[in-house]
Amino acid sequence: GIQVEQSPPDLILQEGANSTLRCNFSDSVNNLQWFHQNPWGQLINLFYIPSGTKQNGRLSATTVATERYSLLYISSSQTTDSGVYFCAVFLWAAGNKLTFGGGTRVLVKP
């Protein structure tokens, strides 16, 4: 099945810093989502981004489908950005499911 790898596994930031999270996937996909999981376990969808670039406030994401990777940018980080960030890919041929990476655990210190 399709493999999804995220890096780095852990990230510690000072408030106000910028960061880049990476997601590599092993096959062409129909869709890719970035999620933020808060400390209570809620998964919040950040982006649907099978290709191209999208921005939402201090967050932006870029997916280069031909090279099978996606990047999530966090600018001017805040303590509320702490949590785990997951990317997940969707491929019709692999069944109707999201395949998640292992996540990047982000801690933003005040």
Add this chain to the structure above:
Amino acid sequence: ETGVTQSPTHLIKTRGQQVTLRCSSQSGHNTVSWYQQALGQGPQFIFQYYREEENGRGNFPPRFSGLQFPNYSSELNVNALELDDSALYLCASSWELAGGDFGPGTRLLVL
């Protein structure tokens, strides 16, 4: 908030017991998918229900089963609980199979 609700929020069971978890999908969504998230890992796909029928299953044994009702809400049933079933169980609802908005999850502890 996504409009997807799950109950209960927390649950403690003992090994060998049975458990039923519930998910109410977002209004207008006809697809519910269930995921298991063990501590420190990404969610793993259990199965999906589309228009009241199972429509795809991950690598989980038959003691994991489910239902979807005419209002598109869903249940996840786990029989003969094992210690390794301790996890966060997430459901996601969507329109026509793809993607999903996730509920807050049910934390299951098996002792």
